[in-house]
Amino acid sequence: MTVDRRSVLRSASRLAALSAAGGLVAACGGPSDVHGPDGPSVAARPQPAHLTESPAAGPSGSPSPSPSPSPSATPFALPPLAADTPQEVVTGPRTRPQLALTFHGQGDPAIATALLTAAEQHGARLTVLAVGSWLDEQPQIAERILSGGHELGNHTQNHLDICALSAEQAHEEIAQCAQRLERLTGSIGRWFRPSAAQYANAMVKEQAQRVGYPHVLSFDVDPRDYADPGAETVTRRVLRAAAAGSVVALHMDHPGTVTALPAILDGLAGQGLHAVTASELCA
Template sequence: MTVDRRSILRTSAQLAALTAAGGLLAGCGREAATAAGAPHPPAASPSAPPTSGSPHSPDLIPHVPAGPAAASPSPTEPASPSPVAEQPPLAEGTPQEVVNGPRDRPQVALTFHGQGDPALATALLQAAEQRGAQLTVLAVGSWLDQQPQLARRILDGGHELGNHTQNHLDISAMSPDQAFAEITACADRLKALTGSIGRWFRPSEAQYATSQVKEQALRAGYEHLLSFDLDPRDYADPGADAVQRRILTAVKPGSIVALHMGHQGTVDALPAVLDALRERGLAAVTASRLCS
């Protein structure tokens, strides 16, 4: 399935409007709750990650800081994703949308769109497990309908499973009832297969959720939405080397990386990415562990 979700990423003004409505967080703080089945592996020994070349690269999709004070990066500053400016308190009843984790902890979260060839998905999980890494998979419900065994396979491997809608359509363009149906249909699959709807919901065809989508996610039982601050665009199949370079030039403590199952280049890039992260003292953990 060809995905062109970048075409609908929000402008700075749109992000500011989302922020004003509440619920968009730069970091996930120190929350202790975790999704059912999510592990708590020990964190890697802290060490400062070395600087590796210039991260100013046209390969990267940067996160655009919210608000009018956001400035363009200088030639010496990275064009990589950066945390959102300090946000106002969340409106009561508004789901938290997490963009990145704490920057003072040597951990990152590799998050995956769960869809595609089950053989590639299994190979990716195995590569992570061989290196002691835990992933977060935001599964598409229709994929779980076709590959129900992968739900337990993900959790049994020590990874985390969340909701990425039933059919991966443009949820921002849907009516409230349509959006709710997309979220709950996938949640029902997760509950039937694992006993839990999972902690995280990620909107389809969008980096950030609209206020309407947030309302429907909360209505469906999700208090936490999972965004990201680093997008290597692996869905465009640029090859393993490009995926690896795009991640490693921009990753930092607390990064949440958006990746995709079902792409050979991503599977091929993962071992080298995990080895490089370990050399920098960064542990790949689940999103819930990152936010614990």
């Protein structure tokens, strides 16, 4: 199915009138993404050693280069995680009819708002891992995400290949985004996802813990929507690979993903699955 970007953007703009919005476009996805020839493959990676939840430490790093609004968003009340939640979450429990749709947070806020609205109309809650530079450009989007009952987390400040950085550079990338989240919402969020990588290496996990993230959020389903294969293809790839406990990696800044989301949610419902936040999945 061919996606008419102008039509989607016009629709997104109408939906965006319900909420505040503004724009920045960028793509996400990296060489470590795992997929098959016509769809995502489920990661067959052993889980790391378990780590129980601990209080989040305050982030450190360089001061913000620009002022931002005072905290006005109320963070979604996070359920406590299960005591055996691993340090790097790839999937949740396979025993409940739930999965998590996680979105790399960047791009045109009108598209992002359209996507959030579509999820809310289907009773779904999403997890958005925001890039800090996006929050600098569009600080109001943090409140829009949380006010819809969704979850907000950290996807680094500038979306660099974090596993290729030095330890201090990686720390700064994580800490600077955490500062934006804390200033805008009063919390650094529970989850950190590495940029340009599916999995965090040992150095990145260590730096995430230094900032206050005991858990890294990976994923097991990658429909490669960042390549713009079309809404029908994105839908088919998600529905073929997703199962109870899956963590699906998607992107907010692609109109085809907005178009695909209602069909994805309808298809998941037909399979008896419901989209919840990553924290709900791992509770």
